[in-house]
Amino acid sequence: MRHTISVLVENKFGVLTRVAGLFSGRGYNIDTLNVGPTQDPKLSRMSIVTRGDDATVEQIVKQLNKLVDVIEVQDFRDGEYVDRELVLVKVKTGSGNRAEVAQLAELFRAKIVDVQPQSLSIEITGNESKVEKFITLMKDFGIADITRTGKVALPRK
Amino acid sequence: MRHTISVLVENKFGVLTRVAGLFSGRGYNIDTLNVGPTQDPKLSRMSIVTRGDDATVEQIVKQLNKLVDVIEVQDFRDGEYVDRELVLVKVKTGSGNRAEVAQLAELFRAKIVDVQPQSLSIEITGNESKVEKFITLMKDFGIADITRTGKVALPRK
Numbered sequence: 404m405r406h407t408i409s410v411l412v413e414n415k416f417g418v419l420t421r422v423a424g425l426f427s428g429r430g431y432n433i434d435t436l437n438v439g440p441t442q443d444p445k446l447s448r449m450s451i452v453t454r455g456d457d458a459t460v461e462q463i464v465k466q467l468n469k470l471v472d473v474i475e476v477q478d479f480r481d482g483e484y485v486d487r488e489l490v491l492v493k494v495k496t497g498s499g500n501r502a503e504v505a506q507l508a509e510l511f512r513a514k515i516v517d518v519q520p521q522s523l524s525i526e527i528t529g530n531e532s533k534v535e536k537f538i539t540l541m542k543d544f545g546i547a548d549i550t551r552t553g554k555v556a557l558p559r560k
Numbered sequence: 561m562r563h564t565i566s567v568l569v570e571n572k573f574g575v576l577t578r579v580a581g582l583f584s585g586r587g588y589n590i591d592t593l594n595v596g597p598t599q600d601p602k603l604s605r606m607s608i609v610t611r612g613d614d615a616t617v618e619q620i621v622k623q624l625n626k627l628v629d630v631i632e633v634q635d636f637r638d639g640e641y642v643d644r645e646l647v648l649v650k651v652k653t654g655s656g657n658r659a660e661v662a663q664l665a666e667l668f669r670a671k672i673v674d675v676q677p678q679s680l681s682i683e684i685t686g687n688e689s690k691v692e693k694f695i696t697l698m699k700d701f702g703i704a705d706i707t708r709t710g711k712v713a714l715p716r717k
Contacts, residue, residue: 409707417584419593420577427574436576437594439645439708442699448707485673487683488596489646491714516642517716524714526644528685542599550566550605551596552709557648557681559674 405434406460407479407486407556410449413472414440421470422449431455431463435488435553446474450555479556486556488534491516493524495545504544511537522547562591563617564636564643564713567606570629571597578627579606588612588620592645592710603631607712636713643713645691648673650681652702661701668694679704 412418419438426433434452441448453463460478467476479486496504501523508515508525511533517524527537531554538549569575576595583590591609598605610620617635624633636643653661658680665672665682668690674681684694688711695706 416587419590420580420584423577423580427577430573433576433595435594435596437592437709438590439592439710441708442695442703442706450707450709485648485681485683487646487648487673489644489685489709489712491642491644491712493714516644517714519716524642524716526642526685528646528683538599546599548714549599550607550712550714551598552594552607552646552712553596555646555648555707555709557650557674557705557707559676559681 404454404456406453406455407484407554408451408453408464409477409479409556410451410467410473411441411475412447412449413474414445414447415472418472422467425466425470429466431459435551437553437555450553452554477558479558483560484556484558486530486554487528488531488554489526489528489552490534490538491524491526491550492538492541492546493522493548494541495521495547496523497521500544507540513537561611561613563610563612564641564711565608565610565621566634566636566713567608567624567630568632569604569606570631571602571604572629575629579624582623582627583610586623588616592708594710594712607710609711634715636715640717641713641715643687643711644685645688645711646683646685646709647691647695648681648683648707649695649698649703650679650705651698652678652704653680654678657701664697670694
């Protein structure tokens with residue numbers, strides 16, 4: 404089962420290394436991870452998508468809380484949060500199928516951000532199922548390149 | 561000066577720790593970092609925004625290339641790439657200023673993703689200057705919570 408964990412950390416050297424090391428050292432899986440600044444310049448927020456049963460994730464949260472420079476750990480559960488991901492994907496297109504790719508992008512409210520003779524670069528945001536569905540459709544045309552931010556989440560309350 | 565570096569890595573345990581450790585061990589700054597899957601299940605892509613002069617960034621790229629499990633390192637320069645970031649921001653609003661916040665969101669083509677009695681949660685995507693401008697405007701209302709994916713980038717060619 405997939406979990407999204409949000410970790411508020413002091414914006415200090417080595418925090419990311421310690422968090423990443425906790426996962427790799429104990430064999431916990433990381434599907435995606437991102438870290439960026441918050442409204443407080445002294446703090447950063449990390450969002451981590453990990454896989455495991457409830458007991459494993461509870462362990463991860465406990466271990467994270469023990470780390471120096473970790474201020475707060477939130478384990479998001481279904482329905483309590485809003486989550487989004489951004490993906491940039493470069494799809495192989497020529498004159499024969501550019502219109503079809505552009506139309507699919509429009510149906511998904513994705514944006515075309517670059518046009519080249521042999522490719523279209525598309526930006527799509529959404530929750531996991533929407534993003535995955537779009538990527539699956541694009542695979543039929545051929546994906547030349549892709550870069551994903553990984554999930555970020557905010558509690559609703 | 562800010563640089564965006566994209567690192568294609570083998571999807572193996574400990575790669576993230578090694579990359580993060582390289583930055584913290586040598587005192588290189590990380591503004592944002594994210595890692596996610598690619599079209600090839602064996603590979604992940606990391607996007608890192610770092611600060612430093614050209615010589616420092618050249619050193620970083622060289623060191624990254626030496627790491628085990630690093631396949632390719634790209635240092636993006638102005639104009640050669642498309643970059644985007646996604647931010648979820650929860651803005652403090654009551655009946656008095658909700659309309660104003662909603663209108664500003666619309667002007668920035670941001671989306672309102674959650675409405676609560678005391679807040680609006682907004683999703684915005686764009687390049688750095690657009691996203692930063694929106695966050696600055698929202699600070700006047702009060703930011704209750706924010707989570708940023710950090711930049712992702714794709715080469716245009």
